[in-house]
Amino acid sequence: MGTIRNSKGQMRVIETILASFIIVFAMSFVNMFAITPTSPKYDVTDLEKMGYSVLHDLDKQGLLARFVYTEEWDNIKAALRVTLPLDVYFSMTVYDLHDTKVNNATIFYGNPETFTTSKNIASVTYGLIGYPKRNEAIYDPRILILQLARG
């Protein structure tokens, strides 16, 4: 009973509670800035990285320029489908330097709704300079815009 009536040390309890609040506040404040690997920011960065790698690899193999300049849109689509994971949807548009759309057929895979509803859409821009033909080699750049989203 003497312990209950003892009024000494109550301030310590209040201090500890206050201090705990300070620690919890500090922890949650730090946590606000933490970016976990599942965050949307990482997802978009990951998709962008993937998009750049795929286009660069296709270009290195000499396929991308051939498909674009000989307008083999189905082959581009097939190449992207093979190289990208199944759950990654894509939409590609090819422009010339006057911002005129060059591809008359759609280069698209996935659910169209994904691109309108998804918050995490990555966009990758890639430039090509031209493609030589037997008696003709002209500088005629193309701008490729590849949009990627997870299905």
Next chain:
Amino acid sequence: MKKLIKNKKGQFIIIAFLMIAMMIISIGALMHGAVTYYKHEPWQEYLTLIGSIELNSRHLVELSLANYTHTPDNTLRANLQKWQNNLTRIYRGYGIALNYTLASDTNYNYSLGLACDWNKTASFSAANATFNLNITSIGLTGYKFTAVAFLNLTILNVKAPTNEITVTVKGEDKTPITNLEKDNFQVEELNIASVTSRYDQDHILVYIIKCAENISTIVTVTVWDQRGIQVTAKYSQS
């Protein structure tokens, strides 16, 4: 309550916890800065960007050489100037600046980065440009690379009795070009019956062009590679 408020003991604990909280926040901020710097900077994306600019600059040098071997116009400088301007438009917001220097090497007698020495037994077409790439948004300055395009055609021998011409075609670093077919060759005033390739001890790979008609004393062979670069070589039988 008054007693509690007036109690002057224990403030040190609050100060100590406040300091601990400040330390946690500071360490947290430092950790955040250190971890997210490497995780958030898309280095691979930047490497691919640099790689794609380098690759397409090389392609442009090859394309300009291919154009020069088909037409007498040296378009390399004009094309590089356009590419320099168009890069900032294609990759907006990166702060890309690409500078170039055209080769003026006396070995190959380059003229504004391009050289053609044709109508000899060993003929060649060559292009050479050195680039300097700066990307201000990622703090990249002074990234240098050299783009070289080269195609050599050498007529090794001509066998009149069998109407066969043996040639070797080499690219950069004197590596043999392996993927050439009948459509890649032309023999002046003669039709080609077939083109075959075989291993050679000295040249690694040689092409044997079999002509449909009788070979004259002077043979002129032209070759195009997959990049569209052309070379013409001439061989006189003594």
